Amino acid sequence: STHNHEQVNLESNPISRFQNYLRINTAHPTPDYAAAVNYLTAFAATIPTLQTRTLYLTTPDKPLLLITWPGSNPSLPAVLFNSHLDSVPAEPSKWLHDPFAAHLSDDGKIYARGAQDDKCTGMQYLEAIKELKSNLDYTPLRTLHISYVPDEEVGGLDGMAKFVESKEFKELNIGFVLDEGQASVNDEFRVFYADRSPWKLVIKSAGVPGHGSRMYDNSAMENLMKSVEVIMKFRENSFDLVKAGQAANSEVISVNPVYMKAGIPSPSGFVMNMQPSEVEAGFDIRLPPTAEPEFMMRRIAEEWAPAWRNMTYQITEQGSLRDYLGRPLLTATNESNPWWSVFKQAITAAGGKLAKPEILSSTTDARFMRQMGIPTLGFSPMKNTPILLHDHNELLESSVYLEGIKVYEHIIRLLSSFDGASVSEGR
Numbered sequence: 462s463t464h465n466h467e468q469v470n471l472e473s474n475p476i477s478r479f480q481n482y483l484r485i486n487t488a489h490p491t492p493d494y495a496a497a498v499n500y501l502t503a504f505a506a507t508i509p510t511l512q513t514r515t516l517y518l519t520t521p522d523k524p525l526l527l528i529t530w531p532g533s534n535p536s537l538p539a540v541l542f543n544s545h546l547d548s549v550p551a552e553p554s555k556w557l558h559d560p561f562a563a564h565l566s567d568d569g570k571i572y573a574r575g576a577q578d579d580k581c582t583g584m585q586y587l588e589a590i591k592e593l594k595s596n597l598d599y600t601p602l603r604t605l606h607i608s609y610v611p612d613e614e615v616g617g618l619d620g621m622a623k624f625v626e627s628k629e630f631k632e633l634n635i636g637f638v639l640d641e642g643q644a645s646v647n648d649e650f651r652v653f654y655a656d657r658s659p660w661k662l663v664i665k666s667a668g669v670p671g672h673g674s675r676m677y678d679n680s681a682m683e684n685l686m687k688s689v690e691v692i693m694k695f696r697e698n699s700f701d702l703v704k705a706g707q708a709a710n711s712e713v714i715s716v717n718p719v720y721m722k723a724g725i726p727s728p729s730g731f732v733m734n735m736q737p738s739e740v741e742a743g744f745d746i747r748l749p750p751t752a753e754p755e756f757m758m759r760r761i762a763e764e765w766a767p768a769w770r771n772m773t774y775q776i777t778e779q780g781s782l783r784d785y786l787g788r789p790l791l792t793a794t795n796e797s798n799p800w801w802s803v804f805k806q807a808i809t810a811a812g813g814k815l816a817k818p819e820i821l822s823s824t825t826d827a828r829f830m831r832q833m834g835i836p837t838l839g840f841s842p843m844k845n846t847p848i849l850l851h852d853h854n855e856l857l858e859s860s861v862y863l864e865g866i867k868v869y870e871h872i873i874r875l876l877s878s879f880d881g882a883s884v885s886e887g888r
């Protein structure tokens with residue numbers, strides 16, 4: 462391999478190792494995947510018996526790192542732990558500390574883009590294996606894989622979506638997957654059995670241009686604003702259900718405006734006395750597995766961006782809501798799924814409490830594995846932690862990070878020594 466291990470700064474303790482990983486800027490739009498893969502590869506090389514492979518499923522700048530801990534019975538389906546290499550951008554000027562400095566405050570908080578989402582899990586997996594190997598000399602029965610994938614934050618098309626379709630993935634014979642979850646604000650760990658489906662909606666309106674002083678019908682701006690009103694009313698109805706305690710955030714269809722593009726630019730800002738002839742707005746929509754996509758499509762075509770109001774629209778659906786038989790992508794969290802029982806036991810063994818399983822309100826690469834029929838749970842061991850993913854001042858307490866390593870030690874041990882599941886169960 463071409464990796465240069467000498468350049469990598471591997472500290473002697475887990476917190477500094479985590480900080481160094483966080484300092485690698487893998488934020489979009491220019492994630493340094495090579496540096497992240499180099500770092501993880503170097504760390505894995507310090508743990509005996511771990512094998513590493515780098516796959517290039519699309520372009521050379523989008524590596525996918527696969528780390529393998531061979532089990533004593535390779536004929537049993539393997540367990541996969543997944544983590545994405547990339548993160549969303551950060552606006553440094555709005556943070557208390559540089560988002561890529563991984564500053565450790567006096568009260569033990571690590572500030573960094575990716576601290577929660579999800580560079581924590583990526584390093585915790587390896588730290589847990591390191592502990593299991595060095596302290597317990599444990600050998601797994603089932604083979605265990607860790608995947609580090611690119612591009613999760615931009616929809617996963619060049620990452621996990623490609624990986625699950627590859628022959629390399631099929632050869633792994635994965636029986637169960639653990640992927641990222643979300644922080645818990647109380648002392649119960651959260652676990653997720655489904656994601657919401659992400660749609661990007663762009664609506665555009667064309668209209669009659671004219672003098673800024675004139676009132677007339679059918680301007681592009683008026684047409685767009687009418688749609689915005691209708692959409693925000695739909696949003697309010699969803700949100701009211703949540704506020705009234707009738708549904709969880711993740712159980713309703715959410716729609717949030719994320720950008721607006723309008724106006725005629727001028728050196729000092731925008732031309733104020735002209736009404737533009739073309740405007741556009743973008744919305745982030747998330748559909749729970751229970752939603753009917755066809756129904757939503759019709760609503761958008763007829764009410765949100767109707768052609769009769771001079772509107773056009775584009776929906777980019779990123780990953781399907783259903784598997785190839787049309788079943789919603791849910792992983793069973795009852796006794797029908799033996800992996801679920803083992804996972805639950807592991808949390809108990811770690812001294813943890815588990816909240817009622819939830820649908821994740823955002824979206825992860827787990828949907829691609831579920832689409833392949835592989836039972837997949839979302840889990841990030843962060844309790845008593847504010848939910849700061851994609852936010853300014855994303856942070857993680859070092860004590861929470863260290864406790865997470867312990868939790869993964871139990872999870873990895875129980876899942877990889879589980880001998881009872883037939884492959885078809887839990888799917």
Ligand SMILES: [Zn+2]
Nearest residue numbers: 545578579641
């Ligand atoms: Zn994530």
Ligand SMILES: [Zn+2]
Nearest residue numbers: 578614850851
């Ligand atoms: Zn994210």
